[in-house]
Amino acid sequence: MGGRIADIDFAAPAPEVAQQLIGVTLLVDGVGGRIVETEAYDRDDPASHAFSGPSRRNAAMFGPPGCAYVYRSYGIHWCLNFVCRAPGHAAGVLIRALEPTEGLATMRRRRGVEDPRLLCAGPGRLGQALAIDPALNGRALYAPPFQLLPAPDAPRLVLVAGPRIGISKAVEQPWRFGEAGSRYWSRPFPRGG
DNA sequence: AGTATGATTGCCT
């Protein structure tokens, strides 16, 4: 089916894609791990980069679903999103945390820390650990260097949800999702997990 | 042109 990669339907609304992605293994050049935390951003979402219309930075969000949207955060970090819904809709899912499983030594070297819980816990840390950079902006997620591997135990995954982090608008929207009980979140969820 | 604001992190007290 068009738009479907691994077990993910990128044509679906962002909150659904954000939940489908939990448990999926994300690798960039063979380095990465299981996605344990995501956030959804929709086109008509005051907290989204796409809310104010197309710009040079968010152009990838207005492109086809199933591609990467890479942006610079606070002038320092490179953060990775997956574009979803129809082309031009400009919805996306921010990948916020991984449970590291592949390329631990590489990620430790890139991050400069040993603790596996500090390698990919947060969008900026994840970007550094996976060497996310602007060259990946707009690239398809179904082709190298990206790999998305289905979660073998997806039906058994238990998810938690809560408000998104670091935003000032639409703060009450519970569009942050995580794998219940994971020790690799960027921050705890308010009540569950 | 100038100013304010971030989908953050790490270091400081």
Added chain:
DNA sequence: GGCAATCATACTG
């Protein structure tokens, strides 16, 4: 808990 780093974008004039 506070705050600097650092820069693209948005908003003001």
